[in-house]
Amino acid sequence: xxxxxxxxxxxxxxxxxxxxxxxxxxxxxxxxxxxxxxxxxxxxxxxxxxxxxxxxxxxxxxxxxxxxxxxxxxxxxxxxxxxxxxxxxxxxxxxxxxxxxxxxxxxxxxxxxxxxxxxxxxxxxxxxxxxxxxxxxxxxxxxxxxxxxxxxxxxxxxxxxxxxxxxxxxxxxxxxxxxxxxxxxxxxxxxxxxxxxxxxxxxxxxxxxxxxxxxxxxxxxxxxxxxxxxxxxxxxxxxxxxxxxxxxxx
Ligand code: NDP
Ligand code: 8X3
Numbered sequence: 001x002x003x004x005x006x007x008x009x010x011x012x013x014x015x016x017x018x019x020x021x022x023x024x025x026x027x028x029x030x031x032x033x034x035x036x037x038x039x040x041x042x043x044x045x046x047x048x049x050x051x052x053x054x055x056x057x058x059x060x061x062x063x064x065x066x067x068x069x070x071x072x073x074x075x076x077x078x079x080x081x082x083x084x085x086x087x088x089x090x091x092x093x094x095x096x097x098x099x100x101x102x103x104x105x106x107x108x109x110x111x112x113x114x115x116x117x118x119x120x121x122x123x124x125x126x127x128x129x130x131x132x133x134x135x136x137x138x139x140x141x142x143x144x145x146x147x148x149x150x151x152x153x154x155x156x157x158x159x160x161x162x163x164x165x166x167x168x169x170x171x172x173x174x175x176x177x178x179x180x181x182x183x184x185x186x187x188x189x190x191x192x193x194x195x196x197x198x199x200x201x202x203x204x205x206x207x208x209x210x211x212x213x214x215x216x217x218x219x220x221x222x223x224x225x226x227x228x229x230x231x232x233x234x235x236x237x238x239x240x241x242x243x244x245x246x247x248x249x250x
Pocket of ligand 2 (some may be wrong): 136137138139147180181182183
């Protein structure tokens with residue numbers, strides 16, 4: 001029988017590539033996001049709703065999340081993996097320029113939405129002795145100007161992952177925090193309010209990670225033997241490394 005993965009944020013970027021990768025390995029997937037037309041296109045491409053089941057909801061909305069999960073047909077209701085991928089960054093500016101509503105949107109999505117769906121499905125994952133893969137970020141490990149709340153939400157995701165490991169240690173549920181560096185996706189368009197110029201400037205000549213690279217990493221984690229847990233995994237393009245500390249001189 002095929003294993004099943006629930007992949008949040010599968011309408012673009014990493015989630016889309018992760019869903020494709022799992023299906024290519026014989027898994028079934030539950031794919032989520034707010035854009036119904038993209039979910040429909042993905043489902044059709046992956047072989048129809050017997051292989052890929054779509055759930056369209058906003059992960060910030062607890063009731064919508066519950067309703068969506070309750071609507072799963074019996075043959076998708078007992079899944080083996082949760083890939084908590086849906087998330088976003090908004091803004092690149094320093095704190096004085098930041099919009100408080102954007103900060104709240106990042107917290108509501110990256111933190112509250114992620115913990116909500118995890119709590120709602122944990123009994124299923126315990127029953128299946130399943131796997132949770134959380135998409136944190138290199139921004140959880142390294143601070144940089146303008147990462148302020150985004151990086152802090154991802155540090156939460158990383159620590160939540162480790163704490164889940166502690167709680168689930170005796171239950172056979174594996175938990176992994178994936179921490180990618182620069183990766184080319186709509187992420188940067190979302191972060192910059194749709195600026196193609198910012199997108200081109202960031203990725204140009206940088207040979208960034210591609211969503212397929214992260215899909216490969218997530219699938220590798222899932223494919224390891226049931227007694228092996230990858231706790232956290234930071235992944236960067238070869239072209240990305242660290243700068244010296246910033247020293248402000250008067
Ligand atoms: P994309 O913008 O390409 O995809 C984001 C996905 O999240 C979309 O499918 C979007 O679906 C979904 N999403 C966003 N907000 C919501 C919401 N409120 N409700 C439901 N779904 C939502 O970004 P990436 O694929 O690059 O990023 C995926 C994850 O990886 C994010 O958590 C991001 O923070 C993280 N990450 C990204 C990196 C990068 O450089 N790209 C590096 C490190 C981590 P829809 O809009 O249809 O709702
Ligand atoms: C996204 C990676 O380096 O833009 O999480 O913060 S970075």
